[in-house]
Amino acid sequence: MRVYIRPPRPADERPYSEAVVRSTDHLSPWNPVEPDGFPDLLRRQGPALRTFMIFNEEDDGLVGRVNVANIVRARFRNGALGYDSYVPYAGTGRMSEGLRLVVDRCFRSGPDGLGLHRLEINVQPENERSLAMAKRLGFRHEGFSPRMLFINNAWRDHERFALTVEEWPGI
Numbered sequence: 484m485r486v487y488i489r490p491p492r493p494a495d496e497r498p499y500s501e502a503v504v505r506s507t508d509h510l511s512p513w514n515p516v517e518p519d520g521f522p523d524l525l526r527r528q529g530p531a532l533r534t535f536m537i538f539n540e541e542d543d544g545l546v547g548r549v550n551v552a553n554i555v556r557a558r559f560r561n562g563a564l565g566y567d568s569y570v571p572y573a574g575t576g577r578m579s580e581g582l583r584l585v586v587d588r589c590f591r592s593g594p595d596g597l598g599l600h601r602l603e604i605n606v607q608p609e610n611e612r613s614l615a616m617a618k619r620l621g622f623r624h625e626g627f628s629p630r631m632l633f634i635n636n637a638w639r640d641h642e643r644f645a646l647t648v649e650e651w652p653g654i
């Protein structure tokens with residue numbers, strides 16, 4: 484493993500902000516670029532949102548950030564993954580490794596896990612790197628959701644991928 488994951492801490496604010504600024508060109512076509520958004524992200528952590536930071540084992544640099552959002556319990560036990568990788572680690576395979584650790588944590592029960600049963604990934608049809616990521620992780624294509632999310636000033640169509648714990652090896 485070249486990466487490790489953990490929840491965000493206040494001390495991550497500066498590395499996060501710098502990583503987002505460094506990665507603006509790579510993020511901006513697909514996700515909001517919010518270098519000052521870290522305090523808000525920390526404040527929003529709770530039953531419906533859990534964030535995991537992915538770090539590079541060798542130098543503790545910030546590889547990426549994964550939000551497990553829209554967490555619903557009861558009979559659904561579902562969450563939606565949203566993710567960004569950061570320069571200089573983007574494209575090195577580390578984000579895929581980190582996301583596998585996050586999926587594992589989401590499906591695991593007990594004190595370390597979120598105990599979820601189903602995860603979704605929603606991707607704009609033109610976002611080839613993210614489509615490749617969803618498929619690489621083994622997510623199933625479930626369908627097409629027109630005008631699903633408001634991103635970059637417009638309601639964007641999304642391809643919907645999902646995975647349930649029964650499909651995830653080792654749990």
Ligand SMILES: CC(C)(COP(=O)(O)OP(=O)(O)OC[C@H]1O[C@@H](n2cnc3c(N)ncnc32)[C@H](O)[C@@H]1OP(=O)(O)O)[C@@H](O)C(=O)NCCC(=O)NCCS
Binds near residue numbers: 510567572574575
């Ligand atoms: C989508 C996104 C998170 C993908 O992250 P990434 O940094 O490219 O992820 P990885 O490096 O793990 O991707 C694996 C790629 O690295 C390559 N790679 C390079 N070295 C590798 C190694 N040692 N091991 C495995 N893969 C390696 C893989 O072949 C793969 O390339 P390919 O997709 O061209 O075939 C990133 O592009 C991003 O942040 N995009 C902007 C925001 C965004 O779109 N978020 C998602 C919205 S739904």
